[in-house]
Amino acid sequence: MAPHDGHDHDHAHGHGEQHGQPHPHRPIQEDLSYRTESAVRARALKELLIEKGIITADEVRRQIEIVDARGPHMGARVVARAWCDPEYKKRLLTTPNAACAELGIDLGETHLFVVENTATVHNMIVCTLCSCYPKTLLGIPPDWYKSFAYRSRAVREPRTVLAEFGTSLPDDVEVRVHDSTADLRYLVLPRRPEGTEGWSEERLAAIISRDSMIGATLVRPDA
Amino acid sequence: MSVTFAIPAEAAVLRVGQEVHVLPEAPPMSVGKPHIRTPFYIRGKTGVVAVAVGSFRNPETLALGGDGLPTQPLYRVRFMQRDIWPDYSGRPDDSIDIEIYQHWLVSAA
Structure with a gap:
C-alpha cells in the first residue's frame, strides 16, 4: 500500500482549497516507463549522437513536434x-x-x-x-x-x-x-x-x- | 478498382483473381534469423490474389542489414475466414486481406 492510500488525513502538500479535506484522489504515481530497457537504450543513443555532433537536441525536439502535430x-x-x-x-x-x-x-x-x-x-x-x-x-x-x-x-x-x-x-x-x-x-x-x-x-x-x-x-x- | 503505385511490379507472375497457396513454412534462408512478414496463421492456407501491389525490397534480408534485393512482388491476397478458422462464427462471406510477397505464394492451379 502506498503511503497515503485511503487515509482521511490533513496534509500540507498543495491541493489549494482542499486542505483539511479527505484525499480527493489516489496518490499520483510516477510514470516509470522511462526506465524500461528500450527507453534507456534510445536515450543513450540520442545522447551519443548529440555528443558526436551528428544531430542536435533542437532537431530531435523539432522532429517530436512534427510527429505530435500529425x-x-x-x-x-x-x-x-x-x-x-x-x-x-x-x-x-x-x-x-x-x-x-x-x-x-x-x-x-x-x-x-x-x-x-x-x-x-x-x-x-x-x-x-x-x-x-x-x-x-x-x-x-x-x-x-x-x-x-x-x-x-x-x-x-x-x-x-x-x-x-x-x-x-x-x-x-x-x-x-x-x-x-x-x-x-x-x-x-x-x-x-x-x-x-x-x-x-x-x-x-x-x-x-x-x-x-x-x-x-x-x-x-x-x- | 485499379490502384496505381509508384513502384513497378516488374517481376509479378501472379494475376489478380488467381487462386494461390501460401507456403506452409519458411523457405530456406541463407542468412541469419529470418524476419518473416507472412503471419503464422495464414501459412498453408489458400486464397485469391486481390491486388498486385508492386515490388518492394525483401524485408527478410533488409531487416538483417542486407539491401533487400532482388525486390519481391507484393500482393494483397484475400482469404475466407471460414477457411482459416474452422469454427469461425461470423458470416460465411467474411474475409481477410493480407499482404504477401511472391516467394511465399504458389499457384493453386
Missing part, C-alpha cells in the same frame, strides 16, 4: 473531401498519396491504401505482426491498436471485437479485415452517415473519428 484531424479532412467530391474520392481510391498531397498532406515514404466501407462491406484494420499504422496521416496509433488482445482477436473474431467497440452492423454486411503485414498502410473510408446532407467539409470533418478510420467504429452525426 493526427486524426488530417485523415478526417481527406475523408470529408471524399464524401463531398466524387471525383476526389476516385482519386483517393486509385492514387491515395497524390490525393492526400492535393490537401497539402505529405505522406513521405508511406504507401497509403484506402478501403471504402459500403452498404455491403465493412473494413477493419489490424497489424498482427507489430503495429503498422498510417502515422503520417493519422498520427500515433491508440494503445489498444498495439495490444496483443486486439492484434490477435481482430483476425480471429472481428465481429465480437466490433461489438465490444459498440459497433453493430446490419446482418447483410460482410466484415473484411485487413492485416497490415508489409509495405502498405491503410485508411478506412467510412460511410457518410444519414442526416448530414448539405453539411460543409469542416462540419463533416469534426464528426470523423480516429477509430472510424481504423474501422473499429462507424461515423455518427452526433459525435
